[in-house]
Amino acid sequence: MGKFSGVLIASDYDNTMVYTEGALKSGGPLPSVSRENREAVEYFMAEGGTFSVATGRALPSFSRVREGVPMNGPTVLFNGAAIYDFAQQRYLYTAFLPESVRGHICRLLEDLPETALEIYHDDDSIHAINPNEITYHHLHLTHSPTVALASMEEVPSPISKLLFEEAEPRMTALREYIARQSWSTEYEVVPSNPYLLELTAKGANKGGMVRRLAQILEIRQENVYCVGDHANDIPMLTFARTAFAPANAIQPVHEVPGIHILPNCWENAIAAMIAELDKRY
Numbered sequence: 001m002g003k004f005s006g007v008l009i010a011s012d013y014d015n016t017m018v019y020t021e022g023a024l025k026s027g028g029p030l031p032s033v034s035r036e037n038r039e040a041v042e043y044f045m046a047e048g049g050t051f052s053v054a055t056g057r058a059l060p061s062f063s064r065v066r067e068g069v070p071m072n073g074p075t076v077l078f079n080g081a082a083i084y085d086f087a088q089q090r091y092l093y094t095a096f097l098p099e100s101v102r103g104h105i106c107r108l109l110e111d112l113p114e115t116a117l118e119i120y121h122d123d124d125s126i127h128a129i130n131p132n133e134i135t136y137h138h139l140h141l142t143h144s145p146t147v148a149l150a151s152m153e154e155v156p157s158p159i160s161k162l163l164f165e166e167a168e169p170r171m172t173a174l175r176e177y178i179a180r181q182s183w184s185t186e187y188e189v190v191p192s193n194p195y196l197l198e199l200t201a202k203g204a205n206k207g208g209m210v211r212r213l214a215q216i217l218e219i220r221q222e223n224v225y226c227v228g229d230h231a232n233d234i235p236m237l238t239f240a241r242t243a244f245a246p247a248n249a250i251q252p253v254h255e256v257p258g259i260h261i262l263p264n265c266w267e268n269a270i271a272a273m274i275a276e277l278d279k280r281y
Contacts, residue, residue: 002046006223007223007281008219008224009044009051010052012229015246017265019031019265032065032068037269044274054076056161057078058077058120058126062077074216078120078204079232080188092216093212097200104181116128117130120160127148131146161200190232191230205235207238208235210240224241227269233253244260244269245260
């Protein structure tokens, strides 16, 4: 038993635990978890805490960085569409998109025919329609094998999530288009950075999956702490007893009630968070 026994930290990965935005934009090398963050997480776990990552990444893309991430809890993947246990090498929970999504996206592609998107599956495969420069930069970031397809009709089932990839002003136009559709409320639609828009099943967000993760681990909500930088992190930040964010987080994250702002992610935000928790316990 340590001072953090029964405590769960759920942390976003990209631009929270590790700054990857530069690599996404430039195609340059991917950074690793800093020594300071690693040592802080290892201390937290040694004192009985459970450290989990909640990421928008698919299993294959997170698996490629998993060995460099100190963690001892299951991982929330696909922006909240699944929980995966690396220790057991199996999914603990999945929430697939309904088959109705095919018709909705087919119509979207008829109206916005050049829209780029990636389609993620529970079998670790990824498909792409209309891949663009952002797609290729994103693939460099995730190192995920991806198969290009001509249409949604060719995409196999089941689908874990969709990821739209557009720069401005096309991204704003895409978000406005989706918001006008009657089906938009049937899904979770949330940006994960300025160029990426995620679509998952209703209720399949980081907040809902961190709640389920805490239930699986039998950890009370009052002992759950979350940290993230973007809009897709807000559901889990509002679920946490205390929410944290790196200073580089977008403004809506800064406005989450009770949020604690940490240094920028490249200044070891996770280490600063654990140092603050160390004073509380």
